[in-house]
Amino acid sequence: MYAFILHAHTRPEQAEAFERLFRAYVEPSRAEPGCLEYHMLRDAQDPTLFIFYEVWASREALAEHTALPHMREFHERRMDYLRRDFEIREVEVLGPAG
Numbered sequence: 001m002y003a004f005i006l007h008a009h010t011r012p013e014q015a016e017a018f019e020r021l022f023r024a025y026v027e028p029s030r031a032e033p034g035c036l037e038y039h040m041l042r043d044a045q046d047p048t049l050f051i052f053y054e055v056w057a058s059r060e061a062l063a064e065h066t067a068l069p070h071m072r073e074f075h076e077r078r079m080d081y082l083r084r085d086f087e088i089r090e091v092e093v094l095g096p097a098g
Helices: 012-030 059-066 069-080
Strands: 002-009 035-042 049-056 087-091
């Protein structure tokens, strides 16, 4: 199992566009065979901060996800949306996922 928390600090003028874009990816990502959990959150105090909590069956399952065309395309354009690059913290799931 591979889990992480990702912080996406968006540019203020791009926050709504970022939310629309990634809201459309939540359900398809959850439907991928290797996805155990996929949560998109928006900070209540800072509306430009989006937090993703993801649990994948393996690093390979995440690699398959990031290799999808829409994810590759976003990765190439991510700095159009972000103030700084993603902050990613790997975490250990201490209980069962789900």
